[in-house]
Amino acid sequence: MHDHVGNPSADEKMNVMYNLTLKWAHQLEQSRITEYSELLYRPWSLIWRNILAGTARGVGIAIGFTFFAATIIYILQILGALNLPIIGDYIADIVRIVQRQLELNTY
Template sequence: MEERERHILEALRDKITELSLNMEKMKLAEYVSLLEHPWRLLYVNFLAGLARGVGIAVGFALLGAVLVIILQRLVMLNLPVIGGFIAEIVTIVQSRLGP
């Protein structure tokens, strides 16, 4: 019976070691520290939201610019069915952008 108990204790020690390594990988201590300081948590989340908002705005502007360029090129091809429709869209977008 002693051999079986030793085997169980070794398996338990291995599991505890594995669990502690996984907790270190998750950075659990840093997360708990962040939860203990709510103002820091708000600050970090505010900065993350600000970065997401700026990223979305820049990405949408770039995507819109590329789309307008593609539409302008399609208008130059004089496609019979959609050429007029695309020309109207490009005109509307350019008039809203400015002079």
């Protein structure tokens, strides 16, 4: 109900506030803030998770760089096979250097 000026009644205001509070509570539940705050009280669990995350990130970077470097070397070998005058010699030198490094570093 509205009073004579068009302002919402106290019941409508309470209903709006109640709905807003429910919405905020639901959003906080979805953000999993409680799990995060519990994690802060268990530092060893936090450290362990960060070590695992860092290791996974490092392995991912290493694998990604390996694929990237292999692709670049493959492209350089194809360009070297085209026998372009200046670029071909330069690329052939790079490929030779990389292959020599790979032969030296076989474990």
